Amino acid sequence: MPSGKVRWFDAKRGFGFITGDDGEDVFLPAAALPEGVSTIRKGARVEFSMVTGRKGLQALDVQPVGPAPSIVKATRPQPDDMAAIVEDLIKLLDSAGGHLRRHRYPGDAESRKLATLLRAVADDFDVQG
Known part of the structure; x- marks a missing residue:
């Protein structure tokens, strides 16, 4: 076979x-x-x-046959690429923090974008599986 x-x-x-x-x-x-x-x-x-x-x-x-390798590890971005993604995410979080310091949440579109990006980055960091 x-x-x-x-x-x-x-x-x-x-x-x-x-x-x-x-x-x-x-x-x-x-x-x-x-x-x-x-x-x-x-x-x-x-x-x-x-x-x-x-x-x-x-x-x-x-x-x-046997245990399968982790799909998360197989599809993770390279560390240099991930560093750039994290730096961009920090800028977005800093902007959201500015809104919150002014006693209001960011707009709906900005909030959705930030939530989607946070989930995606969290999935790239997750090494389960």
Whole structure:
């Protein structure tokens, strides 16, 4: 049974690719995942069978092998990029602090933007998984 690593998988689009141990790319449709599984992490080791379809090799009966690597760690920004993001976030927080010192909250649009950015940065710092 061939094996390899998930190169990428997009649950919304319903497919991805596996890079086999032989270096060959194999199409990975969502239907090939085990029953009850709707996504698989980038870098996860898998065993699979395959067939040649209209557009090349296609994986069937994909089975994860061992623990999967953290998707958070695999998709984290580089530290230099993250430093720039944090510095920009500090400027936005400082602006919000100015509003609060004047006894009012920032406007709705600014508040939503800040909340969205805080959540995104928090996700980049979170190393669970």
